[in-house]
Amino acid sequence: MNKLDEIIAAKRREVEENKSLYPVKLLQQSLFFQTRPVSLGEYVLRDDLYGIIAEFKRRSPSRGLINEFADPAMITLRYMQAGASALSVITDKTFFGGSNKDLIRARQNNYCPILRKEFIVDEYQVYESRSIGADAILLIAGVLSKDSLKLLHGLAGSLGMDVLIEVHDAADLDKLPADAGLVGVNNRNLKNFQVNTDRAINMADQLPGNVIKIAESGIDSPETLIMLRQAGYRGFLMGERFMREADPGKACRRFFRQLNGSFTEKHAG
Numbered sequence: 001m002n003k004l005d006e007i008i009a010a011k012r013r014e015v016e017e018n019k020s021l022y023p024v025k026l027l028q029q030s031l032f033f034q035t036r037p038v039s040l041g042e043y044v045l046r047d048d049l050y051g052i053i054a055e056f057k058r059r060s061p062s063r064g065l066i067n068e069f070a071d072p073a074m075i076t077l078r079y080m081q082a083g084a085s086a087l088s089v090i091t092d093k094t095f096f097g098g099s100n101k102d103l104i105r106a107r108q109n110n111y112c113p114i115l116r117k118e119f120i121v122d123e124y125q126v127y128e129s130r131s132i133g134a135d136a137i138l139l140i141a142g143v144l145s146k147d148s149l150k151l152l153h154g155l156a157g158s159l160g161m162d163v164l165i166e167v168h169d170a171a172d173l174d175k176l177p178a179d180a181g182l183v184g185v186n187n188r189n190l191k192n193f194q195v196n197t198d199r200a201i202n203m204a205d206q207l208p209g210n211v212i213k214i215a216e217s218g219i220d221s222p223e224t225l226i227m228l229r230q231a232g233y234r235g236f237l238m239g240e241r242f243m244r245e246a247d248p249g250k251a252c253r254r255f256f257r258q259l260n261g262s263f264t265e266k267h268a269g
Helices: 001-021 038-045 072-082 100-108 123-131 146-157 196-205 222-230 248-268
Strands: 050-057 086-090 114-117 136-140 162-167 182-186 212-216 235-238
Touching: 001 123, 038 086, 038 162, 038 182, 038 212, 050 072, 050 248, 072 086, 072 100, 072 248, 086 100, 086 182, 100 212, 123 136, 123 146, 146 162, 182 196, 182 235, 196 212, 196 222, 222 235, 222 248
Parallel strands: 050 086, 050 235, 086 114, 114 136, 136 162, 162 182, 182 212, 212 235
Antiparallel strands: none
């Protein structure tokens, strides 16, 4: 069993337990069900921003501890103040050290879109995502059948949420629903967690022309982001680049200054 299979097996057990503790009818009583989600797609496409989706994460299976005691409210607010188009919050506890509370705290302190980064395998988790204030969810094509992907994508849409569908190879593209709006190419192989930034470049032309293209993982420099943007990507999911530093918000602001400088030099040349 590879790491991804281990994560999914654990997630299915977790979901079954949560269903008995917090039924869907209880989730639907959350105040967030009465509020309209903010569109991730619209914010990524804003001309006054660079399309960066800044991620809050405490640890990962590949890196171990990254920033275990980080404050999600403070860091996500500083991400937004630095110029992030949207936020991503990892809620998986077992393998990434996250929690639903991390996303709720981010929601309470930010008005921009928040993506729930989670291994979603069940309709229950879609309702759960809305109940904690997520505006969008991640669906990983590689762990879902085509029918399941379509079902979960449709349910999220009915709740007003955007969906970022993550793909890793050409086989995943065959599963995309006809009305897919955001498609992300993850440069990290979730089976062994190795990163190859060429993956997004190589797959750019294979993605449907009518979707918003998102590049995920391994974006460590403004030059890499600009290269991906030239390939057609409009959104850029970045987590470890900021979270591995003592002050992620400051690191994010510094990256934006470097990015502004790189764009200025490019246009001047």
